[in-house]
Amino acid sequence: xxxxxxxxxxxxxxxxxxxxxxxxxxxxxxxxxxxxxxxxxxxxxxxxxxxxxxxxxxxxxxxxxxxxxxxxxxxxxxxxxxxxxxxxxxxxxxxxxxxxxxxxxxxxxxxxxxxxxxxxxxxxxxxxxxxxxxxxxxxxxxxxxxxxxxxxxxxxxxxxxxxxxxxxxxxxxxxxxxxxxxxxxxxxxxxxxxxxxxxxxxxxxxxxxxxxxxxxxxxxxxxxxxxxxxxxxxxxxxxxxxxxxxxxxxxxxxxxxxxxxxxxxxxxxxxxxxxxxxxxxxxxxxxxxxxxxxxxxxxxxxxxxxxxxxxxxxxxxxxxxxxxxxxxxxxxxxxxxxxxxxxxxxxxxxxxxxxxxxxxxxxxxxxxxxxxxxxxxxxxxxxxxxxxxxxxxxxxxxxxxxxxxxxx
Amino acid sequence: xxxxxxxxxxxxxxxxxxxxxxxxxxxxxxxxxxxxxxxxxxxxxxxxxxxxxxxxxxxxxxxxxxxxxxxxxxxxxxxxxxxxxxxxxxxxxxxxxxxxxxxxxxxxxxxxxxxxxxxxxxxxxxxxxxxxxxxxxxxxxxxxxxxxxxxxxxxxxxxxxxxxxxxxxxxxxxxxxxxxxxxxxxxxxxxxxxxxxxxxxxxxxxxxxxxxxxxxxxxxxxxxxxxxxx
Numbered sequence: 208x209x210x211x212x213x214x215x216x217x218x219x220x221x222x223x224x225x226x227x228x229x230x231x232x233x234x235x236x237x238x239x240x241x242x243x244x245x246x247x248x249x250x251x252x253x254x255x256x257x258x259x260x261x262x263x264x265x266x267x268x269x270x271x272x273x274x275x276x277x278x279x280x281x282x283x284x285x286x287x288x289x290x291x292x293x294x295x296x297x298x299x300x301x302x303x304x305x306x307x308x309x310x311x312x313x314x315x316x317x318x319x320x321x322x323x324x325x326x327x328x329x330x331x332x333x334x335x336x337x338x339x340x341x342x343x344x345x346x347x348x349x350x351x352x353x354x355x356x357x358x359x360x361x362x363x364x365x366x367x368x369x370x371x372x373x374x375x376x377x378x379x380x381x382x383x384x385x386x387x388x389x390x391x392x393x394x395x396x397x398x399x400x401x402x403x404x405x406x407x408x409x410x411x412x413x414x415x416x417x418x419x420x421x422x423x424x425x426x427x428x429x430x431x432x433x434x435x436x437x438x439x440x441x442x443x444x445x446x447x448x449x450x451x452x453x454x455x456x457x458x459x460x461x462x463x464x465x466x467x468x469x470x471x472x473x474x475x476x477x478x479x480x481x482x483x484x485x486x487x488x489x490x491x492x493x494x495x496x497x498x499x500x501x502x503x504x505x506x507x508x509x510x511x512x513x514x515x516x517x518x519x520x521x522x523x524x525x526x527x528x529x530x531x532x533x534x535x536x537x538x539x540x541x542x543x544x545x546x547x548x549x550x551x552x553x554x555x556x557x558x559x560x561x562x563x564x565x566x567x568x569x570x571x572x573x574x575x576x577x578x579x580x581x582x583x584x585x586x587x588x589x590x591x592x593x594x595x596x597x598x599x600x601x602x603x604x605x606x607x608x609x610x611x612x613x614x615x
Numbered sequence: 616x617x618x619x620x621x622x623x624x625x626x627x628x629x630x631x632x633x634x635x636x637x638x639x640x641x642x643x644x645x646x647x648x649x650x651x652x653x654x655x656x657x658x659x660x661x662x663x664x665x666x667x668x669x670x671x672x673x674x675x676x677x678x679x680x681x682x683x684x685x686x687x688x689x690x691x692x693x694x695x696x697x698x699x700x701x702x703x704x705x706x707x708x709x710x711x712x713x714x715x716x717x718x719x720x721x722x723x724x725x726x727x728x729x730x731x732x733x734x735x736x737x738x739x740x741x742x743x744x745x746x747x748x749x750x751x752x753x754x755x756x757x758x759x760x761x762x763x764x765x766x767x768x769x770x771x772x773x774x775x776x777x778x779x780x781x782x783x784x785x786x787x788x789x790x791x792x793x794x795x796x797x798x799x800x801x802x803x804x805x806x807x808x809x810x811x812x813x814x815x816x817x818x819x820x821x822x823x824x825x826x827x828x829x830x831x832x833x834x835x836x837x838x839x840x841x842x843x844x845x
Contacts, residue, residue: 513705
C-alpha cells in the first residue's frame, strides 16, 4: 500500500517529479563521469609507472633501496627461487626480470654526464615492462647484443650523441676499481618521464655484469603482477624471505608520492561529491516537502481514518527513495554510458599535458571507474535521497488531524 | 454505562485562546448516544458542533471531562491507540468529501479495509458492494476529480461504512451539495442506518438533515441546550 500510494503521489505531479529525477540523474552521471576521468588518469599513471620500468614489486638486498651499492646484491639462490615459485602460484606473477644497476659517468665526444647504468635482459624485459615501446629512435636491446646501449632522449641530447655513436661509461666495479667500456648507441627513448629521459642508460645485463665483476649477481628483481594480486604476492614473498636478507617493496613503497597524490586528488573528489550530494538532497527535499505541504489535508484525512503517523512518514520516505532510485537508475545508465564511450574514444588532452606528461600521465585519457568509487557514489546519492526525506517525514508526524483536515 | 449506550461524554470542555482570553468551544457538555441512533447535532456556526464531533472522533482532546466509547475510556489512549481505535470503530464523512485524490472511488472505499490488513480481493469485493449500495455501481474506477460533488460524498459515505464501524461521524455532509443531492444523501444514510444498525452522529444545520434525524441535539455557545425528537 505504501509503495503504491507513494508511486501515485509521484506521478500525481509528474512534471515536478521528472525535474527532480533529471536533476538526480544529471548529478549522479556527472559524478560517475568525473570519477571515471579521475580513475582513468590515476590508474593510467599507476599502470605506466609499474609497466614502463618500475614493475609492481621489486626484491632487493635488504638495505639496497635506502643505500644502493653493488655490494648489496642478490643472487639466484634456491631460497629466492622457491619464494618466487611459491608467490607465483595460480599465475599471480605475470613476468619478472633480473636487473643490475649502478651509477656511472657517461661521456660523448665533448660532454660527460652522470646517469643510472641499467643492465637488462632484453627478452625478459620485453615480457615484464613496456620500456622497449618507449624507444622512438633506433631499437631496443636484442638478445645477442654486444656492447650496445639505449639512452634517454634528453641524456643523448645532452651528451651530443646520435644513433651509431659511441658512448663511454665510467664507473666502479664490485671491488671499487674503475671500470670503463665503450657502447654503441642503438636506441633513444622518449618516455615523457624526466627520470628516464634524462638519467638512464640501458645496456645488456651480461655485458654489465662482466664490466662490474658481477657475474651471477643482480641488484633487483622486478615483478609484474595484476593489481588484485599485488598484496597477496607481496605478503607471500615477505613471508618466504623474512629474515633472509631481502626486502620486498611494492611500487608505492618505492614511490609513495604517486600514491599520496592519488589519495589527495581522491580526497578533493570526495569534497566535490559532498557538495553535489547536498544539491541533490536539497532538490529531492524541495520536491518531497512541496508534495507533502500540498497534501496536508489528505494526511489529516488519512490520520482520521486510522492511518498511523509511522505509515504516513514511511510513505513520504518511500516517495523520496523512489525519486532518488529513478534518478540513480537513469544517472547510473548515463554515467556508465559516458564512461564506456570515453573509455573507447578517449579524451585528448595533449594540448594541456606538456607539463604533466613526466608523471606518467598519457595525453589521451581513457575513462574507467573503480567499483568502490561507483558504489560509493551511487550509495551516497541514495543516502542523500533518504536523508532529504527526514524533514518532510518528521513534519508529517507532527501534524494534528484536526488542523490538517482543515488545512487550506 | 448501560449496554445500549455506545457513547457517553461527561463535562467535556474545550477552550481556545483568542484575543487574550479563553473562549469555551465546549462548556461542560454531557452527552449520550445509544447504539443504532441517528442523531443530528444542530446549531449555528460556532456553536461547538464540529468541536464535539472532533472530540468524539478522537481527532482532538478535551481540556476537561470524560469520554467513553463502547465502554472504553478513550481519553486514556495514546496517539497510536487512538488511531487504531478510529480505524476499528469509527467512520468519518467530511464536509468537503476529502477523498484521496490518487485513488479511484473503489480504492478510496477499500482504503480503510486495507489499513485493517484485509486481503485485496476481499476488500475490493466489499468496496464494489458499497458502491452498489450508494448507487455508484460502475463508477468504481473513476478518480475523485471525475465524479460530481454528490457522487464524491456518496463515495465518502461508502468509505465510512465499508468497515462497519460502531460509530459514523459526519460533519456537515450536505453543506456542499444542492438540496436534491443533500436530501438523497440523507435518505441514503438513514436507510443504511436502518438496515445496518450503525450509529450515526451528524453535525449539520441543514433542515434536511434534521428532518431525517431520530434525535436532534441543539447546541449553542458550546453547550447542549435541548434534545428533541422530530
